[in-house]
Amino acid sequence: MIEFTSVVKDYKGVRALDEVSFTVEPGSVTGFLGPNGAGKTTALRILLGLSRPTSGTATIFGRPYRELEAPGWQVGALLDANAQHPGRTGREILTLGAMTLGLPRSRVDEVLELVGLTEREARRTFRGYSLGMRQRLGIAHALLARPRVLVFDEPANGLDPQGIHWLRGLLRELADAGCAVLLSSHLLAEVERIADRIVVIGRGRVLAQGTLDELGRGRDLERVFLELTAEADRRAA
Numbered sequence: 561m562i563e564f565t566s567v568v569k570d571y572k573g574v575r576a577l578d579e580v581s582f583t584v585e586p587g588s589v590t591g592f593l594g595p596n597g598a599g600k601t602t603a604l605r606i607l608l609g610l611s612r613p614t615s616g617t618a619t620i621f622g623r624p625y626r627e628l629e630a631p632g633w634q635v636g637a638l639l640d641a642n643a644q645h646p647g648r649t650g651r652e653i654l655t656l657g658a659m660t661l662g663l664p665r666s667r668v669d670e671v672l673e674l675v676g677l678t679e680r681e682a683r684r685t686f687r688g689y690s691l692g693m694r695q696r697l698g699i700a701h702a703l704l705a706r707p708r709v710l711v712f713d714e715p716a717n718g719l720d721p722q723g724i725h726w727l728r729g730l731l732r733e734l735a736d737a738g739c740a741v742l743l744s745s746h747l748l749a750e751v752e753r754i755a756d757r758i759v760v761i762g763r764g765r766v767l768a769q770g771t772l773d774e775l776g777r778g779r780d781l782e783r784v785f786l787e788l789t790a791e792a793d794r795r796a797a
């Protein structure tokens with residue numbers, strides 16, 4: 561459903577992605593892990609048509625995002641929870657999104673409930689939202705059209721323990737309903753509890769991918785992650 565094939569991205573003098581290949585299947589949550597600067601955001605931006613790969617392809621349902629018919633219906637994404645107009649209320653932001661997608665206003669109430677934002681919170685302006693509330697709003701926005709593919713960059717950032725518990729349940733429900741869910745995260749313990757499959761990236765390269773069992777063989781994810789990234793650093797030195 562999501563497929564990266566030999567994706568390379570060069571910025572001036574920097575190879576941000578180096579032959580990145582992996583897939584995300586329907587009915588699963590894939591955790592995309594890597595240290596700071598590993599290339600996670602670059603890969604997600606390419607997937608969502610916001611940046612062009614130097615070579616290789618990133619496709620959704622077999623096509624680059626920009627060639628999808630009505631991509632907003634097929635793909636829900638949250639890359640930057642802060643990227644909203646500060647003077648609009650949460651409800652206004654979602655209503656505009658619903659109108660753009662041709663959805664009834666009643667869908668706004670549904671997604672507000674789904675992400676646990678109260679009516680009172682929805683009527684506040686975005687500038688007064690905490691990071692956790694911004695994440696919830698961004699997730700609500702991504703879910704408006706009930707897309708089958710979901711892409712989230714660090715969705716657990718700023719969520720309190722209750723919020724993280726909620727997010728875990730939501731992602732599980734979406735995957736169980738047949739969605740393909742790709743999420744990047746630094747929170748290894750959380751990813752360990754949420755994801756069915758893991759892709760570890762370091763210095764622009766996929767260092768390992770598979771189920772937790774395949775990757776860990778009994779070790780916890782933190783240990784696997786630290787070993788893989790340290791090895792990548794040694795090779796690059």
Ligand SMILES: Nc1ncnc2c1ncn2[C@@H]1O[C@H](COP(=O)(O)OP(=O)(O)OP(=O)(O)O)[C@@H](O)[C@H]1O
Pocket residue numbers: 571572574575576594595596597598599600601602603
């Ligand atoms: N627009 C850009 N111009 C030049 N270099 C860039 C640009 N965007 C990203 N990079 C570089 O590409 C590499 C990957 O960055 P990216 O933001 O994708 O990493 P990340 O894994 O998302 O990191 P983090 O966890 O810190 O968000 C880094 O070396 C970064 O400095």
